[in-house]
Amino acid sequence: MLVVAGASLVAAGVFLLWQIVFGRGQNLDAATVAAHSGEVSGRAHDPSKPLVGLVAGHSGYDPGAVCPDGLTEAELNAEVARQVVALLARKGIQTDVLAEFDPRLQGYRADALVSIHADSCVQGATGFKVARITLSAIPEAEDRLVKCLTGAYMQTTHLPEHPASITDGMTNYHAFREIASETPGAIIETGFMLEDRTLLERRPQLVARGIAEGILCFLETQDHAQ
Ligand SMILES: [Zn+2]
Numbered sequence: 387m388l389v390v391a392g393a394s395l396v397a398a399g400v401f402l403l404w405q406i407v408f409g410r411g412q413n414l415d416a417a418t419v420a421a422h423s424g425e426v427s428g429r430a431h432d433p434s435k436p437l438v439g440l441v442a443g444h445s446g447y448d449p450g451a452v453c454p455d456g457l458t459e460a461e462l463n464a465e466v467a468r469q470v471v472a473l474l475a476r477k478g479i480q481t482d483v484l485a486e487f488d489p490r491l492q493g494y495r496a497d498a499l500v501s502i503h504a505d506s507c508v509q510g511a512t513g514f515k516v517a518r519i520t521l522s523a524i525p526e527a528e529d530r531l532v533k534c535l536t537g538a539y540m541q542t543t544h545l546p547e548h549p550a551s552i553t554d555g556m557t558n559y560h561a562f563r564e565i566a567s568e569t570p571g572a573i574i575e576t577g578f579m580l581e582d583r584t585l586l587e588r589r590p591q592l593v594a595r596g597i598a599e600g601i602l603c604f605l606e607t608q609d610h611a612q
Pocket residue numbers: 387388443444450451459503504
């Protein structure tokens with residue numbers, strides 16, 4: 387869930403207090419996730435291998451959506467990003483795990499950028515959705531990325547699509563305006579944190595596999611398109 391900056395500042399303060407009281411989620415920050423990507427280990431990217439950027443939604447910034455019992459969107463996103471890194475590494479694909487407002491997003495060049503988010507902890511909503519920027523410089527590629535992610539995610543998780551809740555925060559997502567115009571970008575909301583909680587919290591490996599399969603689908607069709 388993407389929230390406005392003012393509300394986020396308040397949320398960040400509440401989160402800090404909540405962390406002090408409950409001490410939960412503090413091991414799942416961007417640095418922890420980034421430690422699993424090649425970037426932090428000091429290895430340079432190999433130009434002969436694909437490179438994919440993964441934004442662990444809200445990391446380094448705010449908790450994102452929060453359930454009444456303290457489950458945060460940021461911790462779900464971080465775990466999924468960590469597992470996507472591992473799945474893509476097995477296929478020889480390099481990754482950068484990026485924080486929500488990572489300075490590296492400016493002019494970021496990669497074969498794809500996927501931002502991982504989850505949706506609010508509200509009753510009566512289930513499903514996922516994928517979007518790209520409305521005014522795309524590379525609509526053909528970004529449509530393919532969205533289509534690959536949507537198809538693979540649905541097939542892997544069996545969640546329905548929930549397109550009615552695609553917001554301006556997704557189609558005008560800040561990172562899409564920061565990355566290089568030739569880098570295909572998409573944002574996924576993996577599910578709702580109440581009705582889809584069992585999947586998001588208990589089966590992050592399935593969530594991650596859906597995203598990784600979608601990225602692989604895109605990279606394979608990208609090779610043919612070039
Ligand atoms: Zn979010």
